[in-house]
Amino acid sequence: MKPKYQVLIDDIKSKILSGVYSVGERIPTESALKDMYCVSRQTVRKAILELSNEGFLRSEKGSGTYVSNQYQSKSGRKSYNKTIGVITTYISDYIFPSIIRGIEGRLNEENYSLLLASTNNDVEQEKKALEMMLSFGVDGLIIEPTKSNLFNPNIAYYLSFKEHDVPFIMINAYYEELDVPFLCLDDVQSSYLATKELVSKGHTQIGHISKSDDLQGKYRMKGYIKALGEAKLRFHPEKVLSFDTETKLELYINLKKFLNENRDELTAMVCYNDEVGLEVVNVCRQLGISIPDELSIIGQDNSYIARNANIKLTTLTHPQEQMGRDAADWVIKKLQGGGKDLPNETYYHPVLIEGETVKELKKINSCESRQLSTRCLNKKMY
Amino acid sequence: MKPKYQVLIDDIKSKILSGVYSVGERIPTESALKDMYCVSRQTVRKAILELSNEGFLRSEKGSGTYVSNQYQSKSGRKSYNKTIGVITTYISDYIFPSIIRGIEGRLNEENYSLLLASTNNDVEQEKKALEMMLSFGVDGLIIEPTKSNLFNPNIAYYLSFKEHDVPFIMINAYYEELDVPFLCLDDVQSSYLATKELVSKGHTQIGHISKSDDLQGKYRMKGYIKALGEAKLRFHPEKVLSFDTETKLELYINLKKFLNENRDELTAMVCYNDEVGLEVVNVCRQLGISIPDELSIIGQDNSYIARNANIKLTTLTHPQEQMGRDAADWVIKKLQGGGKDLPNETYYHPVLIEGETVKELKKINSCESRQLSTRCLNKKMY
DNA sequence: AATTGACATTTGTACGTACAAAAAATATAC
DNA sequence: GTATATTTTTTGTACGTACAAATGTCAATT
Numbered sequence: 001m002k003p004k005y006q007v008l009i010d011d012i013k014s015k016i017l018s019g020v021y022s023v024g025e026r027i028p029t030e031s032a033l034k035d036m037y038c039v040s041r042q043t044v045r046k047a048i049l050e051l052s053n054e055g056f057l058r059s060e061k062g063s064g065t066y067v068s069n070q071y072q073s074k075s076g077r078k079s080y081n082k083t084i085g086v087i088t089t090y091i092s093d094y095i096f097p098s099i100i101r102g103i104e105g106r107l108n109e110e111n112y113s114l115l116l117a118s119t120n121n122d123v124e125q126e127k128k129a130l131e132m133m134l135s136f137g138v139d140g141l142i143i144e145p146t147k148s149n150l151f152n153p154n155i156a157y158y159l160s161f162k163e164h165d166v167p168f169i170m171i172n173a174y175y176e177e178l179d180v181p182f183l184c185l186d187d188v189q190s191s192y193l194a195t196k197e198l199v200s201k202g203h204t205q206i207g208h209i210s211k212s213d214d215l216q217g218k219y220r221m222k223g224y225i226k227a228l229g230e231a232k233l234r235f236h237p238e239k240v241l242s243f244d245t246e247t248k249l250e251l252y253i254n255l256k257k258f259l260n261e262n263r264d265e266l267t268a269m270v271c272y273n274d275e276v277g278l279e280v281v282n283v284c285r286q287l288g289i290s291i292p293d294e295l296s297i298i299g300q301d302n303s304y305i306a307r308n309a310n311i312k313l314t315t316l317t318h319p320q321e322q323m324g325r326d327a328a329d330w331v332i333k334k335l336q337g338g339g340k341d342l343p344n345e346t347y348y349h350p351v352l353i354e355g356e357t358v359k360e361l362k363k364i365n366s367c368e369s370r371q372l373s374t375r376c377l378n379k380k381m382y
Numbered sequence: 383m384k385p386k387y388q389v390l391i392d393d394i395k396s397k398i399l400s401g402v403y404s405v406g407e408r409i410p411t412e413s414a415l416k417d418m419y420c421v422s423r424q425t426v427r428k429a430i431l432e433l434s435n436e437g438f439l440r441s442e443k444g445s446g447t448y449v450s451n452q453y454q455s456k457s458g459r460k461s462y463n464k465t466i467g468v469i470t471t472y473i474s475d476y477i478f479p480s481i482i483r484g485i486e487g488r489l490n491e492e493n494y495s496l497l498l499a500s501t502n503n504d505v506e507q508e509k510k511a512l513e514m515m516l517s518f519g520v521d522g523l524i525i526e527p528t529k530s531n532l533f534n535p536n537i538a539y540y541l542s543f544k545e546h547d548v549p550f551i552m553i554n555a556y557y558e559e560l561d562v563p564f565l566c567l568d569d570v571q572s573s574y575l576a577t578k579e580l581v582s583k584g585h586t587q588i589g590h591i592s593k594s595d596d597l598q599g600k601y602r603m604k605g606y607i608k609a610l611g612e613a614k615l616r617f618h619p620e621k622v623l624s625f626d627t628e629t630k631l632e633l634y635i636n637l638k639k640f641l642n643e644n645r646d647e648l649t650a651m652v653c654y655n656d657e658v659g660l661e662v663v664n665v666c667r668q669l670g671i672s673i674p675d676e677l678s679i680i681g682q683d684n685s686y687i688a689r690n691a692n693i694k695l696t697t698l699t700h701p702q703e704q705m706g707r708d709a710a711d712w713v714i715k716k717l718q719g720g721g722k723d724l725p726n727e728t729y730y731h732p733v734l735i736e737g738e739t740v741k742e743l744k745k746i747n748s749c750e751s752r753q754l755s756t757r758c759l760n761k762k763m764y
Numbered sequence: 765a766a767t768t769g770a771c772a773t774t775t776g777t778a779c780g781t782a783c784a785a786a787a788a789a790t791a792t793a794c
Numbered sequence: 795g796t797a798t799a800t801t802t803t804t805t806g807t808a809c810g811t812a813c814a815a816a817t818g819t820c821a822a823t824t
Contacts, residue, residue: 003777029804040779045805053435061805062787083510091498092483101474104500113507115514116473116498118486125495128465132497132518385807411774422809427775443775444817766824773818780810789802794795 008047019160102324141168148173167334191223202361274299390429484706523550530555549716573605584743656681
């Protein structure tokens, strides 16, 4: 358990690093902090003394305590460190090794070092990672946002980076509340193409699995709805299963329930990503649903797990390594002074990769009113 | 007029610098100093705290206050970051993603964060990474040594970690100059088994490609020599090609020259690792040397590139993910106080994985003195 | 002789009171 | 309006009490 003075140190340091207290600004008096934190004045003083020793604060008798610039001059040795910080939600899973390979490759070409931290899509861990990077004084940052579809209190840190002219760029998603540079797959287009592919294969009963806390989830849902609309197919909310980072552990159970309930309603699923797509394959195997005979599935991202599974998942491309290279390239160029003509928003267009999980229903598409019963008949013949 | 605590500081510092209190010696207790100087205990503590910050003293609860050496830095304070630093030579290539996966997985189970830096097997970048970790104050470290077979001036940092009781463990190799905990593949055994396999397949003209700046290179050479010795085969230095991190870029050219010169001398190669093994395959393709008909090849480490190449390389296992997990487990246990019975040296035993790059020569092994001319005759017949 | 448990000792955290010293704010005089 | 004196505010030094946490010591037991 942290001592009280350490809680104060951490809080005040956090406020300094995030720009709540800016350099030269006077922080609340010892007496005010005593009341704010419900501690004794001695405890406040102990915290302030330690922060002064670390160069964050400077006290003046009779006047007050001010944010010092000593820590900043230490972290301001940007060109000396030649290090780029990378903050991602995960490191060794899914498409992240490929992204990191792209980043690392490009950085090595310019002899930049890489400092990498992961957040596990958790706001507290993102905060810690940001403070680490700020404290050390990285030259630039490549950041994958955490829970990008929800409000994030760490946004203050990004504003602080902007203020200190530390170039950073976001990948995979961005905070819509901020005007920041980013590189993203066109998530709308990805789901749109997936849904459109299923429509072109004769599917009219198409479900969707969505992730609610990431911006990708929102726009992949948008693409799904857009393609339904173009095909004059109605959007049914009960054909959508939504989950988030915290409920991901229960996805297997929720999928089982969802697919059982919709067994006779759906002929196809557009999944949030390949990981979810393969989870659907797994659950269908448990429920005795034949893929793709009874249910067609499309994942997204073209991850290695889609390519290496027992059944080759139909999926959409994700720029992965190229996006990593481009992000590193952007930061390097920014650091080398050529920031004027760098793009602030880059979208990558997805391409469909055919696998073994989509079945064409065109043969029985001549009479749409009998589609479901024809499907049941077809099933009895095999 | 000097404050009382400054009088104490000056007096105690003077006693330390003059040798009255020698390094490692316990100075009088707070209570005794209170009586000696006729001040309050708080005033004594203030003096001791400042001397501790300056590196002159070190206090231990329940025990006393000791004279420290002056190299002790402020980063010796206990860390509350719950972050483990990992320093590896590379991040996204070869077997490193698997190792990192193991580390990350174990750390996540205990809610530790991961901070990752790579050195590219360069001493300066290792120094930078170590300073970053020290500066931030990680709770523990997992380190893959840089140029582990050469003297490394950064060894002082590892001594500093030891002194500050920051638990760290090395993976893949260690510095033989230091008595540090480590987890390693048994590199002697790996090359020994590779060479022995070739011997058992009838090969007597066996070459070796070695890496001189890493400890693995030294011990894999040792295993090669050991197996030659057991088979009563002579060790020929001209059948060994050695390279290091800096000359790696020229490996292709040097391999071409080496394999051309030894075209009629060698029937098999034990390679430092899979990467080198596949490079040999590549060069042989250029030189028109048929694998494994004319030259058998064994790599080491069972990396994904060995499993996914056009030709499946015969190789030896490396613990990769398991070793990563064990390293993280070791550090976590150390941090949780259970340091007494943790192993200081762990070796993993390699196992041969058969591929498509080794040919058996047993049919023509009956007369060893005519082996080379028989091989030439055999070649003319095809 | 080795181990265990109880107790003493020592440092660490946190609260409080009191006064000193320097800067800032306000009042007063011109 | 400006200069000076006085008061208030804020940090700095020093004292004290109380309890927690870790280490060290010693006696009893096996």
